[in-house]
Amino acid sequence: MSYQYLELTLQQQVATVWLNRADLHNAFNTQLIEELDQCLQDLNQRVDIRVVVLAGRGKSFSAGADLNWMKQAGQAAHTDNQADALKLAKMLNTLATLKQPTIARVHGIAFGGGMGLAAACDICIASTQAQFATSEVRLGLAPSTISPYVIAAIGTRQASRYFLTAERISAEQAKHIGLVHEISHPEQLDQQLDQIIAALLQGAPQAQAASKQLIQMVSQHPLTESLRIATANHIADxxxxxxxxxxxxxFLNKQTAPWIVASTK
Structure with a gap:
């Protein structure tokens, strides 16, 4: 499939989805959202893809929503406005529930929806020069569709500050509050990315997908008898x-697991 605002590169078992609207700092519009959602759905069906990386062309990871698109959506009829917002919510959910491990490779700015993309990925690495923000309130908006993913990443207490102040968050601070896992100097960012990909390829793909489901199941429920039973059933299966x-x-025979052999072909 060809894309106007994305570039998809495949290298062995790794797919890199590049946001490719660099002249506007990879800001979202309806078409970019639809293309990204479809691209992720297609990757989710592929057994040959083990890891999905989300990155941005140009100077930025993503500046979030295109303001002209947001203005037009706000002026549209309520049903059209709601339908547009649902497309963004669906795309973020597609990203967050992808069966493959996902990595956000963040350089430059990741504001608003861009920060949402970073939070919706399983792993986030960032350049030391990266900056994050939930900037919506300064535009008279709220970080609505990204909130489930950002709050899951940084917690309610940190969201209480940054959702309201819209302060810029440095890469170092983003790591401190739990949004970012690793920070690297710009010239070492891809080396860090390769190290994490190598670690992911040591794991079994179905087990990783099941582990992602486990995180969703456990994080959204209190520790009750039903959850204990659910986790027991999970490992039994x-x-x-x-x-x-x-x-x-x-392991017991000191051999290499078959999926690791497959990953090096």
Whole structure:
């Protein structure tokens, strides 16, 4: 599939989705949102793709929503305005629930929806020069659709500050509050990315998908008897799968797990 505002590169088992609206700092409009949602859905169906990286062309990761698009949406009929917002919410959910591990590679600014993209990925690495912000209140808006992912990443207390002040958050501070996992000097960012990808490719793909589901299940519910039963059922099901059998046999026999062999072809 060809894209106007995305560039998809494939290297062995890694897909990199480049936001490619560099002249506008990769700001969202309806078409970019739809293209990104479709691209992610397509990748979710591919068994040959083990890791998905989200990155931005040009000077920025993403400046968030295109302000002209937001203005037009606000002036549209309520049903059209709501439908537009639902497309953004759907795209973020597609990203957050992708079966493959996802990595946000952030350089430059990640404001508003751009910060939402970073938070919706499983792992976020950032250049030391990266900056983040939930900047919506300074435009008379609120970080509505990105809020579930940002709050999950930084917690309610930090969101209480940054949603309201819209302060710029440095890469170092973003790591401190839990949004970013690793920061690197710009020239070392891709080396850091490669190290994380290498670590991910050591894991079994179905087990990683199940682990992502486990995080969603556990993080959204209190520790009750039903949750304890659900987690027990979860591991019982996984133990009966072929990956667990292959992986345990490989470890006990001091052999390489089959998915690791596949990743190096």
């Amino acid at each position: 996984i133990r009966q799968g072929h990956e667990a059998k292959d992986g345990l046999n490989a």
